[in-house]
Amino acid sequence: MNGFEQTMGAGPLLGIAAGAIALILVLIIYFRIHAFITLILVSLLTALAAGIPGSQIISTLTTAFGSTLGGVALLVALGAMLGRLLEVSGGAQALADGLIARFGDKRAPLALGIASLIFGFPIFFDAGLVVMLPIVFTVARRLGGGLLRYGIPVATAFSVMHVFVPPHPGPVAASELLGADAGLLILVGLLVAIPTWIVAGQLFGLWIGKRIVLPVPDILSGGPQVEDRTDPPSPATVVGLLLLPLALIFLNTGLDFARAQGWVNADAEWFGIARAVGSTPVALLVAVLVASYVIGVRRGRSANEVESSLDSALGPVCSIILITGAGGMFGGVLRASGIGDALASALDGVGLPVFVAGFVIATALRVAQGSATVALITAAGLVQPAIAASGYEGVQLAAIVLSLAAGSVMLSHVNDSGFWLVGRFFQMDVKTTFKTWTVMQTLVGLMGFALSGLIFFLA
Template sequence: MENFQQTLGIGPLLAIVIGAIVLLLVLIIQFRVHAFVALILVSLLTAVVAGIPPQAILTTITSSFGSTLGGVALLVGLGAMLGRLLEVSGGAQALADDLVNRFGEKRAPLALGIASLIFGFPIFFDAGLVVMLPVVFTVARRLGGGLLLYGIPVATAFSVMHVFVPPHPGPVAAAELLGADVGLLVLVGLAVAIPTWIVAGWLFGHWIGQRVVLPVPDILSGGAPAEPPANPPSSGTVVGLLLLPLVLIFINTGLDFARAQGWVNSDAGWFQLARTIGATPVALLIAVLVASYVLGPRRGRDASSVERTLDSALGPVCSIILVTGAGGMFGGVLRASGIGDALADGMAYIGLPIFVAGFLIATALRVAQGSATVALITAAGLVQPAVQAAGYQGADLAAIVVALAAGSVMLSHVNDSGFWLVGRFFNMDIKTTFKTWTVMQTLVGLMGFALSGLIFWLA
């Protein structure tokens, strides 16, 4: 693949992408082919038609699949274990009851969303969502009204924090490329993320939740919801277990910031050890181990019972992990085909203002290859010379980064692993995922672009 040079123009490459997406949708919706099989088949066909050398096709597919699994499998598996422990122990029910008692039934979606905005500051989207799902499912079961009424505000909260606010990798990398001040970017990102969540998460979640009423799935319950014990843990204990991995990850983030500022020696042994402990998979592993004791032997449950509980969590999420990996594989094939680069090169010379052009380039990259982080970083690299030549600084520069981030989250569809992750966890078919997740992500992008544009012109 190192020597592969795409010779097709933008037109043929765009036709290949559209044809691949249409074929995938027809296979899954019309012919009821399992999504995992359909994604593998379409990825292979796309690689062949796009001209990827035959000897590199298998490597491209397996490496893209493996890299996605490397980021998803550990998080989903460990998160599902933690969720199952909270479910079986009655902890999720205790926290749900406390939330409803404190905020009322009508404000439960608001309470869950605000909690997710706070949790989403240090933690990545997929890990935060998996950790919060048992509480979301329990609240939805207790109050009724369908899953989306509670799930959309939570998913949107983690999404807006991940895409707009440092220390998440996309905005941090874009800030470094464009020379934006990270501290100012945090403020601008929050100023955009919070109103965006109100519209795309809370208000849209309320609207779509009343029109698309989904039952609460048993995906984290290992079957039918378990009867909680007579002495469930307190909601404070549950909050502590949920906060434990977040605190470890947040410490990791602080260490990264200290390294960037030159305050610590990044080669020191203690620094590397602390970074490892604060890595998201390790932080979740620690949380699972602590929860296994706190919700197990400490509450009178034997080790065998805890082991069976953890084992029952993995089976239901295997399908989610594999389909998500296959979605990442499809996106990886599209990246390898050069469609993203071709679109970006073509749009870089359309003569629009930098602010608008950057948003459109990031959007095109997002639609073409699926990854929001890749779209954001690539778009930042493409507009970097023009931004530096224009001499933008301060809030103007931070607003440009946020505009690029807004484009990178637009129009999530079948080449985005997040599309499959949310769709499978919420037990939605493709049509419903488009009507809910894709619309929500597009609202996030449009709101983010509008608000960052307001900041850009007022600064």
Template sequence: MVFVDAVPEPAYSSGVLLGIAVGAVLLLLGLIIYLRVHAFIALVLVSLLTALATKVPVAEIVPTMLDGFGSTLAAVALLVGLGAMIGRLLEVTGGAQVLADTLIARFGEKRAPLALGVASLLFGFPIFFDAGLVVMLPIIFSVARRFGGSVLTYALPAAGAFAVMHAFVPPHPGPVAAGELVGADLGLVLLVGLAIGLPTWFLGSYLYGLYAGKRFELPIPALLGGSADDEPVGNPPSFALVLSILLLPMILIFLDTGLNTAITAGFVEGDLAWVEALRLVGKTPVALLITSLYAMVVLGWPRRTKSEVEKIFNDALAPVCAIILVTGAGGMFGSVLRASGIGQALASSLEDTGLPIIVAAFVVATALRVAQGSATVALTTTAGLMAPAIAATSGLTELDLALIVIAIAAGSTVLSHVNDSGFWLVGRFLGMDEKTTLKTWTVMETLLGGIGFAFAFALSLVL
């Protein structure tokens, strides 16, 4: 995990340091938005300039940057890479199709949008938003053609499910990086993310999708052929097998979290060999490693040659490299902010205003989301900015830290608009113009972020 180290006496007053922080964020956003500099390059450059501006000793600048980058990647790269492999294998073996078909059969035709949403929630656990949506779209179009009505009725619950899982639930890079940066337990973040994300999806995506489908009558686009039957998958897996692959990492991770709670409560001794062994397999990287091996043996090898499975895993890594590097660079930026004393200045300022730390985290994430578009960048940058202030806030429990991560995730979800790739992805795939996309997708994303934060804030007050 990324911990906040003791920082030397800052070179400037709190006001000057906060001014530098504001300037650094504005520069970062300007580079990404207006000059179209890649987020990875922009984060590295701004980290270096911020260290120089705050007079971090020159000999310590590069080690500080590398420490932040490396410590973040130590956890994030493993989780993202293994999650991508599992998701890709499920995709190419027909797991998504089996998932959707089975759930629709069990939910019934009238609840087809709910079935597609549930399938997307399950499939969205290991796979990223854009990849998951592209995989599900042919299935969505096929179901919409079969049952009729606006395509939004079927597409928005599914798209919202992927959006919620991508922002709220590890092993996706945003919540993983945010959890690492603020020192939260990732197993607890996963459980809290699911506990908040599921009702958030139902209220802000499923119910809104039904409403939007009645208000906006959109035909089924011809894109992607509109049929999930165009590509044969050979010997498709059973629904039980697909479900076991999706649930296995959550069950293993719960072992660690549950045992940790039992140890804290005094029900179990933490130094027992069997307890240590179970907690080891419940660590998120180990749980995903076990799941990837399980998927390879029971899903991949019976349907593909060993060489083909190796290629599937290899191909899954290429699309996530940029995400991993951006996430690591966000950790680098946070490390520089800690070393410069900006984090302590921000903590002092928040104490003076009396703004609860969870509210401040949501506000900062919202501002970054609106300004630069990327949910992952907003999550990572906000966590880096807020980590020192969170560490300086006394009385925060592990649950509080997990709720703060969800609040940051909620802020990074709201108000998707023209600077967000997801805005264009959804709009173009569903055949919507910009105005309609703003009225549907942007509204749904804002509902998801707002509802998710309301749940997190309410829980922080009562627990």
């Protein structure tokens, strides 16, 4: 923000952050005030308490809200449209039946999780989750046992790939800052990501799914489920439609990776056009247009029927979009107020070993401001001088990057837009989201830190 310099110390700022989080929980859980209203109100109060100038408060709120919506609204809306087309055509049911026939009822969560690990290599967490949810919901309806049994393995798979494995932005940026080899980081990242998914996704998902049995929501279906169609598209057609946006997004992330390695000229016109085509909103738009024809018009549905199906997908996800944006607003206020910087500075001089210090700083930044990517990149910048002085290289340097990544995913809570995205898609209240999503993310962080530490000391 122009002209604003925080003068409060770390203690008062951390007290403001803790009070703001507690107020959010009290208003939502005990007073039952809508999460959207609560987040806006507490964001405003936090900005005032942290000393952000009155002339800059509204711009701070709207900028953070808008930047979050810019990454979420198009994605969620287009993903919901694609999901609705798959549902009404019978395609989601056909693919679910195919998965169950191939892997069996008991291994359905494993099959969904493995598919998500593969899909999660090129695409971001939220994009992959939205694309996979129609299949998750359909399998959960077909087999029973509650949503979490199937949803947690899928959400965890996308999460571990996003936080630990290039070409995702957090690990790529951290590797560039610290000088780690990106190719080696992919290999070491997979060694951390896959066992972490087995524990935090598969095992925890089955365990928590038995204790908290959630009904399968209709939120991506535009209302009650349609009757089973007698002429559903083949599972291969559905897989092709799911792979289409993933292939386009992979083009984009591949180009980013090539740019980071210096293989292509980032100023070339073709590079900019290719990146635009491979951006997540454009990739999903292309998928919706193709699906509208392939499993819509070509299979005998009128243009009016297809349009009606697409329109019915938007209403149920509006609340998700707005609450996620408000969660991003709260995190943006915490960043703008300097709370995250104050906490990081306080921890930077504690004197811990650099491997442990990086994890602790990244965890503190994650708790303070919500964004895993921001926490990872900021923590990497803070420990960069110490790492350069220590002379780490190769596998050890990759393990340090992964320890920072592990810290950046710890203890997700109400200032994390992902907390609201998953909680609202799964239609969980705040308490249940803490018991499921927050615990899962913390397991990912702890497992990632333990495994990266093992690799670091064995290298």
